[in-house]
Amino acid sequence: MSSETNQILTTDGIPLEVSLKKAERRNKIKAFLLVAPLLLFLIITYVFPIGDMLMRSVDDKMVTEMLPKTFKAMEKWDGKELPEEEVFAAFHEDFIKLVKEKREGKLSTQLNYTKNGFKSIIKKLRRKSKSFEEGNYKEQIMAVHKRWADVEYWKAIKRRAPAITGQKYLKGMDMYKNESGEIVSVEEDRRIHRILWLRTLEIAFFVTLFCFLMAYPIAHLLATLPMKYSNLLMICVLLPFWTSLLVRTASWMILLQQQGVVNDFFVWIGLVADNARPEMMYNKTGTYVAMTQILLPFMVLPLYSVMKTISPSLMRAGKSLGGTPIVAFWKVYFPLTIPGIGAGCLLCFILAIGYYITPALVGGASGTLISNQIAFHMKSTLDWSFASAMGLMLLAGVLAIYWVYNKLVGIDNIKLG
């Protein structure tokens, strides 16, 4: 009895449940096909490059492939005393092959990264190896240069055995693995990356703060003014947004340089002497000013969209119940704008942390950020794996901020419009 009532059949005699699933499956496939182009696009342009970046940043196959036999032989070596003849023989065999393929130069560059001093001894080894006799390679190689008899250099070679390395990440934090495998910081005067990371965080933080302080009243005005004025104001906010980033940055250069408009004005009103014009560009000030202006709309728009939904009667209610305008604002209006503040700050901070063109143009030496360093390694040193590593560290940082925000405020509390 009960099974009969549970099983409802359609007019075709197929159980209703099956028929419903079938109908829904078709809809799901249709829906999936609609998003498929975007999904594919994302995979090709986003997931795949990031995966590639990750591979590149940890990739250390080059030396591994150049000295396969050596590393095989080194597996048994304990790394304390000089290796056995077996290792030297394998190294000799690999090396001869490289010389034939004219690749020994690359090997010397790579090994030199690990330990200085490899370049010259590899050159010497190439010359001498032509007259090597068969057998007893340990003696012959050690005779080429005294460094070949130094166990530290063999240790350095062994360190390049793994095909995967985290050393680029360590380098990004101004650290490295020393001979005994400990992770240590580089000398104080060579720590450039840490300074850059901290400066990036600092600038992103203050730019976000300045944006917030300026955008809040603007967004409030936008949300409360009558339509005809608020539209005009909205255009004023959006107009810079529609202008090319490069144009805006260039116009800041015109304004802020020492013989620029702002300085001329300061001199004209007598605020500063003509011969003591302040430097407002090619330093942090320039970066702050230009980035704040450029990122302002990203703060205004989420704030505005949230404020627009707050009924003006709430503030009135707060006042009619006895709250002074300040109390009514702080207890009623402000808490309701937090989703917008969160969205705006997160957006501004994340954009600021990866900003590149503006600091490159107006930042000078003290105003450049980590992304400029990444670009430098992409274009100038061609150390792509290092650039990838730093890029991924930046990405991880952004994800960490997102995570912290989610823990503190809750991501569903975000409102972008």
Add this chain to the structure above:
Amino acid sequence: MNKEFVKFDKVDKSYDGKILVVKDLQLDIEEGEFVTMLGPSGSGKTTCLMMLAGFETPTHGEIYLDGRAISSIPPHKRGIGMVFQNYALFPHMTVYENLAFPLRVRKIPKDEADKKIDKALSMVSLQGFADRMPGQLSGGQQQRVAVARSLVFDPQLVLMDEPLGALDKNLRESMQYEIKHIHESIGVTVVYVTHDQSEALTMSNRIAVFNDGKVQQLSSPDELYEKPVNSFVAEFIGENNTFAGEVSDISGGKCKVKVANTEILANPISVKGKGEKTKISLRPERALINPSDKMDNIHSGKIEEVIYHGDHTRVRINLLGNDQFILKVPNSSANMDIKLGKDIKIGWNSDDARALDPK
């Protein structure tokens, strides 16, 4: 009791300097009274309420609350409770925190505040809802919380700005009684704004009918309905049959009005002499079919439409050139002969036919 607890003294209000939305308003409200401002939208009633609450300032004139001029007092110092159109509950606070807000800003100690909140919540029968967020409540419950919040700090005056506008019909009616009972039990003065006349008639001690920035009539609900002083009030409140005509004779508290070649005997309210144009107002229930001979107006008309309403039937009649003349006939067995197209006799007393301004 203070007869002039709230006093609008020659108040004008203009937003743009060209149009007066409130004109020379003179209005006294007694302490403990429930006064409703009723009028079509744009009639200035909400502006009056906002001036009283302190969110708008009068362009001219002064408002007194308990003898104090309040135009220069900011809203948060007036101590007036207010219920807003869309409740205006703080969505990020629980019901308890919403009610605690006015007490907290007044620095009332917590145990005393808790007592007041309990009392206010029980007044609107919402005990046990203190920890809910406003978003978790139904419209009617939110409305009750808003009422409780406006009363929790014991204000002497509570303003309500179309508080029931967003509720469905049944809920609105039950809330009307509930607000009325709260008013009766605590004796607070209430100024209520609405455009719904049945709401106004149900709840108020007195109703101020607004139109065009002016109070057209301020009187009790029954007087407003039975004895409207001008055509606007007569047409705005309840159903109304009108005849436009010209006074042909006036004597002994009665006047004759010439309408479509016949004369109607009417009660002269705003006509003074012969030849004046007038509009006669007659409530549908005051006109009877099968009139007795004692009635001094008896005319016959043709039935144009019959609509069955359950307890009564609405009959539309073409009478003396007015084809919108409405009759309400109780459904009893004696009245079964009402048929479309028939001619029937209709009569009424001249006292009930009020000759008003011709507007």
